[in-house]
Amino acid sequence: MKKKILLLLVAFVATSTIAFAQGRNGLKINEVMVENNNSVVDDYGMRPAWIELYNSTHASMEISSVYLTNEKNDPTKYPVPLGDVKTNIPPLQHVLFWADNEPNKGTFHLSFNIAPGDTIYVFDADMETMIDSVVIPKELGANQSYARTEDGAGEWKIRTGSEDIENDYITPSSNNIIKDTNEKVEMFRKLDKNGVVLTIMAMAIVFGALLVLSICFYVISKVGEKVSKINKSKSHGVEPKTIANTDLPTGDSGEEIAAIVMALHEHLNAHDQESTILTINKVKRAYSPWSSKIYGLRELPRK
Amino acid sequence: MNLSEFMSGNLQTFWEMTGFHNATWEHFVMLVVGLFFLWLAIKKNFEPMLLVPIGFGILIGNIPFSAGMEVGIYEEGTVLNILYNGVSAGWYPPLIFLGIGAMTDFTALIANPKLMLVGAAAQFGIFGAYMVALAIGFAPDQAGAIAIIGGADGPTAIFLSSKLAPNLMGAIAVSAYSYMALVPVIQPPIMRLFTTKKERLIKMKPARAVSQNEKIIFPIVGLLLTCFVVPTALPLLGMLFFGNLLRECGVTTRLAKTASNAMTDIVTILLGMTVGASTQASEFLTLETIGIFFLGFMAFVIASSSGVLFVKLFNLVLPKEKKLNPLIGNAGVSAVPMAARISNNLGLESDASNYLLMHAMGPNVAGVIGSAVAAGVLLSFLG
Numbered sequence: 115m116k117k118k119i120l121l122l123l124v125a126f127v128a129t130s131t132i133a134f135a136q137g138r139n140g141l142k143i144n145e146v147m148v149e150n151n152n153s154v155v156d157d158y159g160m161r162p163a164w165i166e167l168y169n170s171t172h173a174s175m176e177i178s179s180v181y182l183t184n185e186k187n188d189p190t191k192y193p194v195p196l197g198d199v200k201t202n203i204p205p206l207q208h209v210l211f212w213a214d215n216e217p218n219k220g221t222f223h224l225s226f227n228i229a230p231g232d233t234i235y236v237f238d239a240d241m242e243t244m245i246d247s248v249v250i251p252k253e254l255g256a257n258q259s260y261a262r263t264e265d266g267a268g269e270w271k272i273r274t275g276s277e278d279i280e281n282d283y284i285t286p287s288s289n290n291i292i293k294d295t296n297e298k299v300e301m302f303r304k305l306d307k308n309g310v311v312l313t314i315m316a317m318a319i320v321f322g323a324l325l326v327l328s329i330c331f332y333v334i335s336k337v338g339e340k341v342s343k344i345n346k347s348k349s350h351g352v353e354p355k356t357i358a359n360t361d362l363p364t365g366d367s368g369e370e371i372a373a374i375v376m377a378l379h380e381h382l383n384a385h386d387q388e389s390t391i392l393t394i395n396k397v398k399r400a401y402s403p404w405s406s407k408i409y410g411l412r413e414l415p416r417k
Numbered sequence: 418m419n420l421s422e423f424m425s426g427n428l429q430t431f432w433e434m435t436g437f438h439n440a441t442w443e444h445f446v447m448l449v450v451g452l453f454f455l456w457l458a459i460k461k462n463f464e465p466m467l468l469v470p471i472g473f474g475i476l477i478g479n480i481p482f483s484a485g486m487e488v489g490i491y492e493e494g495t496v497l498n499i500l501y502n503g504v505s506a507g508w509y510p511p512l513i514f515l516g517i518g519a520m521t522d523f524t525a526l527i528a529n530p531k532l533m534l535v536g537a538a539a540q541f542g543i544f545g546a547y548m549v550a551l552a553i554g555f556a557p558d559q560a561g562a563i564a565i566i567g568g569a570d571g572p573t574a575i576f577l578s579s580k581l582a583p584n585l586m587g588a589i590a591v592s593a594y595s596y597m598a599l600v601p602v603i604q605p606p607i608m609r610l611f612t613t614k615k616e617r618l619i620k621m622k623p624a625r626a627v628s629q630n631e632k633i634i635f636p637i638v639g640l641l642l643t644c645f646v647v648p649t650a651l652p653l654l655g656m657l658f659f660g661n662l663l664r665e666c667g668v669t670t671r672l673a674k675t676a677s678n679a680m681t682d683i684v685t686i687l688l689g690m691t692v693g694a695s696t697q698a699s700e701f702l703t704l705e706t707i708g709i710f711f712l713g714f715m716a717f718v719i720a721s722s723s724g725v726l727f728v729k730l731f732n733l734v735l736p737k738e739k740k741l742n743p744l745i746g747n748a749g750v751s752a753v754p755m756a757a758r759i760s761n762n763l764g765l766e767s768d769a770s771n772y773l774l775m776h777a778m779g780p781n782v783a784g785v786i787g788s789a790v791a792a793g794v795l796l797s798f799l800g
Contacts, residue, residue: 328530
């Protein structure tokens, strides 16, 4: 009975973990443009408003059956259709929805328009769980976007597309922060030209990790000795202090085993293939119904 | 078009597809390299399990053909390309680590935990080589990928280079495995150079017996401690300790046997063959490759020296009866069990009754953990 309860518990934990892992909490509204006069065009050559969604997880995310809306009381305003392969967003990638109130134009054309001051919501397939939302500022002008400072995270900021301001470019279907180099590598290239800093840090970590491990096993061996003493004292009915370390059970000593093996080797001249390895394996005949002879034989007909 | 023109046209097309038409001198150089590896493995018995698949893989990878025939290892969807995915996506090395874990007996290390520090010291070979690589002019991420050769651990080298410098992976893997095969040639002179006759005669106390419980606790605690420090090494260390738990827990003997025998053999064959095949002449025969081989050698020399010197330094603070024989220092590189065998052989050379094998296995297996941790650290800093 206890086993069954334990199994049920394990199954519950496993399924809830999987369900949690498959959640779409990583879907984020990443950038929005309301009045589009000179930004990106859709597949019909038009320039509607757009909403960029970002998969901030490191796994592909299928967003069909997710809902987009600009009214909290009407969460199912635009269901992302099923059956379009493009609704599967690769890890850390984007997808662009056109807010043109023309859903007949295709999967990515929403059934509503957006305006400054609106709130955009993304609801999960259960129509209740709000995955993300953003309030478009009223002061958002033409050809300006409202974007996160980092993809899928960070503060929201109005971007004008000015080249004079750092990170002010408008980036539909692209990362909000465009990286052309590996920052970590560049940092080491600039600040640690001869590699001494990395060497010191890395060796400290390697030494630290193995030192902690060795201390840990030193402590475990001492605890093991104490437990052995206590067990022995209990079985002999004496005080643990009266038992010397040499009286403790030591288990199989490698040297004793080696001596026995060498003796057997000398005596029987038995050897395995590799010239430097001597082995003694315990012969086990573990029972299994798969290997049982009984199941492999037919019963003799009874007379 | 008459029949003769038709036939000659087809024969011309066929000729253009043959290896003879597409061969360059670089192909022949690589074929000679492949044959040399096979000779080393078969005739000289240098790490045959590794060098036979790699050597033959070099032959496979350097058969000349015209691009677009969908046979090359770098052409998407080809058989070789599918097999190569285990290398390029980095999932062969963790499987090898699973097998290593299932094969390795950590008793020597658990019995004498301070030997872990010797394994840690030998990792200086990696970072020493990193500094040399930077001085030569490699970028930090490339230098990190090359330097890991100093860990003397082929799977780790492949794993890290596939993340930090995929374009150099073939050269790094071949260099790592070549030097691992040459450990018996490289290490003894260094060990003799840095030790005195008196030091080589030090007899170490026999290791204490280790209980079954300690052996079971080791992989669990080892995983938790090391991977909390460097989660980037999780694929390697996770599989290593998992394999070891299969071996030691006593209830999964069948799984441990499969992991250490059949599975490791299969992955070794595929890994070696595809690494060899990835060394196509156009990618391999460059000045960078020469630099990588030079740095690999430097890494091995520095790693072996630092292990031996660390033991000598460590002896200064250890009581007389607990002194370590510096000959076990070289075993801090994770060429298991070759490096430990060399410690034993040199110990026996000085004193025919001084068996160091079990003592050297401690730093040797600590080196496996240490090099995986070092790879994780490099990946965290430069990845």
